[in-house]
Amino acid sequence: DIQVTQSPSSVSASIGDRVTITCRASQDIRNWLAWYQLKPGKAPKLLIYAASSLQSGVPARFSGSGSGTDFTLTISSLQPEDFATYSCQQANSFPLTFGQGTKVEIK
Amino acid sequence: EVQLVESGGGLVQTGGSLRLSCAASGFAFRNYAMHWLRQAPGKGLEWVSVISGGGDYTNYADSVTGRFSISRDNSKNTLFLQMNSLTAEDTALYYCAKGPTVTTDLPYFDYWGQGTLVTVSS
Numbered sequence: 001d002i003q004v005t006q007s008p009s010s011v012s013a014s015i016g017d018r019v020t021i022t023c024r025a026s027q028d029i030r031n032w033l034a035w036y037q038l039k040p041g042k043a044p045k046l047l048i049y050a051a052s053s054l055q056s057g058v059p060a061r062f063s064g065s066g067s068g069t070d071f072t073l074t075i076s077s078l079q080p081e082d083f084a085t086y087s088c089q090q091a092n093s094f095p096l097t098f099g100q101g102t103k104v105e106i107k
Numbered sequence: 108e109v110q111l112v113e114s115g116g117g118l119v120q121t122g123g124s125l126r127l128s129c130a131a132s133g134f135a136f137r138n139y140a141m142h143w144l145r146q147a148p149g150k151g152l153e154w155v156s157v158i159s160g161g162g163d164y165t166n167y168a169d170s171v172t173g174r175f176s177i178s179r180d181n182s183k184n185t186l187f188l189q190m191n192s193l194t195a196e197d198t199a200l201y202y203c204a205k206g207p208t209v210t211t212d213l214p215y216f217d218y219w220g221q222g223t224l225v226t227v228s229s
Contacts, residue, residue, distance in 0.1 A: 001169075034215045036152075043111070043219040044152075044202065055217065087152055091214045095168045096154040 002026050002090050006099025012107040019075040021086055021102045028068050029092035035064055035073045038085040038101070048073065049091075078104070109133040109218045111203050116223030123193050127223060129186040129203030137161070137181040140206035142216060143188045145199035145225075155201070156188065160209035170196070193227045200224050 003026035013019050023033065031051035038044045046055045048064035051071055061076045075082055083106055088099040115127040129141070143155040156167045156177040165177050176189040186203050201223050204216035 036216070038152075041221065043221050044204075044216070045219070046215060046217050049207075049213075049215045049217075089152070089154075089215070094157075094166050094211075094214070096214050098152040098154070100151040 001095055002029060002092060002097055004088060004090050004097050004099040006088055006102055008102060009100065010103040010105060012105045013078050014107045015078055015080060017078045017107075019078055019082075019104060021073045021088075023066075023071045023073075023088035023099050025069045025071075025090050025092075029090050031067045032090060032092035033064075033066070033071045034089045034091055035062075036087050036089065037082075038087060044087075047086075075104075109205065111205065111218060111220035113201060113203050113220045113223035116201060116225045118226045118228060119193055121194055121227055121229045123227070124189070124191045125193065125225060127188040127190065127201055127203075127225075129188075129220060131184045131186065131203075131205070134205070136179075136184040138209050140209060140211050140214075141179060141186045142204045142206060142214075143177060143186075144202045144204055144216070144219075145197075146202070146222075147196075147199040150199075153199075157206070157211050157214070158186070159211055164211060166211065190225070193225075195227050195229070198225060198227045 005024045033051045035048040052064045087101045110132045112130045142157045158177045174192045178187045205218040
């Protein structure tokens with residue numbers, strides 16, 4: 001199975017800050033990586049697929065980059081609605097696996 | 108508007124069974140692969156199973172192989188997860204999620220439900 005290591009586990013930030021979250025896969029997954037936003041009591045939301053493609057309807061302040069084993073999610077200017085947990089997922093092969101999540105908290 | 112609504116969760120004893128359902132609307136259900144995922148308390152997301160749009164292909168996580176069975180009724184736009192021989196490790200919020208294509212070639216999840224809670228207790 002492909003292991004996905006996500007860091008940091010939590011980050012404290014202020015409105016307007018730039019936030020960066022990273023994921024590392026245990027083997028080359030080309031660009032087969034997605035990012036999701038999770039909020040309690042709500043349906044998880046796909047933000048980025050194929051490492052850098054923005055899902056329809058997702059604000060442009062979200063961006064993804066990387067290929068191979070190292071990937072990054074960047075929020076360019078944090079907004080109040082962005083305080084949530086973010087999780088990456090490798091889509092290269094089954095079983096599909098996720099990182100442990102990064103909680104973005106208010107500073 | 109795409110909607111996915113899970114049901115069937117609850118409290119069950121160790122060794123028991125449950126059948127989860129996911130009612131889909133707002134899209135051509137038969138044209139998309141569907142997945143089940145779960146999140147145990149304090150843990151990250153875990154993919155559980157997938158079924159292709161026509162129901163001819165399925166795949167499972169090792170942790171549930173032989174105990175869980177995924178199926179779908181395209182005439183009723185409903186996805187199912189039959190869960191047998193449940194243990195405490197199966198306690199989680201279970202989500203159904205839609206794939207972006209009829210096959211499993213693009214294993215992303217573009218729409219999710221809000222989940223149904225399964226608690227396994229002795």
